[in-house]
Amino acid sequence: MKKLLGFLLFISLVTIGCGHTAKQPVEAPKITNTMLKPAGPILIKRTVTVYGPSLPPQPTFLPAPPLPDGIMPSLLHIPKLNLQARVEPVGVLPNGQMDVPKAFDRVGILAPWTKPGMKGNAVIAGHFDHYTGPAVFYHLKKLKPGDKITVREAKGRTLTFQVRRVESFQTAEATIDQIFGNAERSHLNLITCSGKFNKKTQEHARRLVVFSELVQDTESQDKKPSVRK
Secondary structure (H helix, E strand, O other): HHHHHHHHHHHHHHEEEEEEEOOOOOOOOOOOOOOOOOOOOOOOOOOOOOOOOOOOOOOOOOOOOOOOOOOOOEEEHHHHHHHEEEEEEEEEOOOOOOOOOOOOOEEEEEOOOOOOOEEEEEEEOOOOOOEEEOOOOOHHHOOOOOOOOEEEEEOEEEEEEEEEEEEEEEEEHHHHHHHHHHOOOEEEEEEEEEEEEEEOOOOOEEEEEEEEEEEEEOOOOOOOOOOOO
């Protein structure tokens, strides 16, 4: 059931987080059992950035802390992008689409779903741009493996995630389980649009996903962070 819901939600991502229009989202196509069975191997095309004659040194990944209960974050912070955004829970619309915040400077966390800090994949979506310029996730593509992402709940508990990889792909080429499915560790996946904007379809050509993993759990500002050594 969760895999099917994840499939429906991903199809809906073709219409969220892209900005440009305040129209109602395009109706999701009907899903049949046949559609859920791939006709052959699924090809995932990744965008690889070359940095010059030599690649930069690989980042050192921190070990994951123990997994307590997750949190419902109220604030998202990405230090590298100097980004702070309010987080609001968003659900699934009657047509099977994931809802999205109406404000272009806010992000939406899928709920009820896996919470940040729980084992599995928590998912946060945000707009890429709008009529007047960049939106909250416009610079998301600048993130690299090793960069940090933090989410904080109202009571002060803060979770720090470390970027593992950043992937850009055509909508139909995504591996749904990697974004919405089960996982042995606590993951936070950020989703937005990327690629060329098609004025006719009101859609961007690609989707950008930042995959990150929990590395630090700070209960409050008065307590030392919990990090597995």
